[in-house]
Amino acid sequence: AQSVSQHNHHVILSEAASLELGCNYSYGGTVNLFWYVQYPGQHLQLLLKYFSGDPLVKGIKGFEAEFIKSKFSFNLRKPSVQWSDTAEYFCAVEGESGGGADGLTFGKGTHLIIQP
Amino acid sequence: DGGITQSPKYLFRKEGQNVTLSCEQNLNHDAMYWYRQDPGQGLRLIYYSQIVNDFQKGDIAEGYSVSREKKESFPLTVTSAQKNPTAFYLCASSILVDGAGELFFGEGSRLTVL
Numbered sequence: 001a002q003s004v005s006q007h008n009h010h011v012i013l014s015e016a017a018s019l020e021l022g023c024n025y026s027y028g029g030t031v032n033l034f035w036y037v038q039y040p041g042q043h044l045q046l047l048l049k050y051f052s053g054d055p056l057v058k059g060i061k062g063f064e065a066e067f068i069k070s071k072f073s074f075n076l077r078k079p080s081v082q083w084s085d086t087a088e089y090f091c092a093v094e095g096e097s098g099g100g101a102d103g104l105t106f107g108k109g110t111h112l113i114i115q116p
Numbered sequence: 117d118g119g120i121t122q123s124p125k126y127l128f129r130k131e132g133q134n135v136t137l138s139c140e141q142n143l144n145h146d147a148m149y150w151y152r153q154d155p156g157q158g159l160r161l162i163y164y165s166q167i168v169n170d171f172q173k174g175d176i177a178e179g180y181s182v183s184r185e186k187k188e189s190f191p192l193t194v195t196s197a198q199k200n201p202t203a204f205y206l207c208a209s210s211i212l213v214d215g216a217g218e219l220f221f222g223e224g225s226r227l228t229v230l
Contacts, residue, residue, distance in 0.1 A: 009156065034218070044159075044206065044221040090158060094217070103149045103174065103208075104219055108158035 002027035002093050006107035013081055014115050021076040021110050023091035032094035033074040034104060035065055039087045047089070050074065061085070086114045118143045120222035122207050127227045129201075137192045137225045139207035146211060148190035149219065152176060153204040162205075165190055194227060202229045 007022035025031060035047040048059025055067040065076045074091060088111050092104040120141045129135045141148065147166045151159040161174030165184040179198025184190055190209075194201045205225045210217035 004158075006158075036219075043223040044208075044219075046218055049218060092159075102172075103147075103151075103161045103164045105161075106151075106159040108156060 002031075002105050004091050004093050004105055004107035006089075006091055006110050008110050009108065010111045010113070012113045012115065015083055016080050019076070019078040019081045019085070019112070021089055021091075021112070023074045023076065023107060024072050025074065025091075025093045026072065027093060033065075033067060034092040034094075035059065035063070035074075035076050036090045036092060036106075037087050038090070038109075044090070047076070081112075081114050083114045083116050085112060087112060120207055120209055120220060122205075122222035122225050124225060125223065127225060128230055129227065130230055132196045134193055134195050135201075135227065137194070137205055137207075137227070139190045139192065139222060141188050141190075141207075141209045141220075141222075143209055143211070143220060144187070145209035145220070146187070147209060147217060148184070149208045149210075150174075150180070150182065150190070150192045151206040151208065153206055153224070159206065162192065201227055203227060 003026045005024045033050045036044045037047045038044045047063050048057050050057045050067045058064045063078050067074050088109045090109045091107040123138045149164040150162040153159050160176050162180050163174055163182040165171035168184055168187050171182050171184050181193045207222045208219040210219050
């Protein structure tokens, strides 16, 4: 079974700082990767996803992530964070059968706090 | 607007009682899922269903049951056998295509056992 590891459980940054949240997965086959975000009081929503092709993917709100197959990593980045980026961020990997049929395996999440 | 509706948003129950959480979607998605979210634990898969009248256990199915009688509905029952039922429950759906099935989530139901 695959697993997802997020390195930081809590991150505190000041506005305009650069952000990188680490994510590593254990599955050795072809993977599809996701980052989800949960803003305070809101439902989980997709930030970005990687299926194939260019390993650098861009998502909403200026976020991007880079898939590095040799490192089993899919780190999330943003060059300059805003107070409104305060949220919980989850990395996820697709189920083994493909096509999303078995659901996604999620990491434990990173709680990001941006100080004004 | 298309989306996933979970109800109730907040629910309290006494120990020993079963409780059913509702999940309805009007996205015409094939697959539906139930996750449990606990602080510091991320999301863990309880049950999922790829098609009507069929469902599979996820990683933490013990103490839970589901049904899928209609494509748009996937209710979750938290039974008295669930040892630690207080949690935030999330329902999701996806349309199954080649490649990854992006999940769309409801707003969640928070269950507290008194």
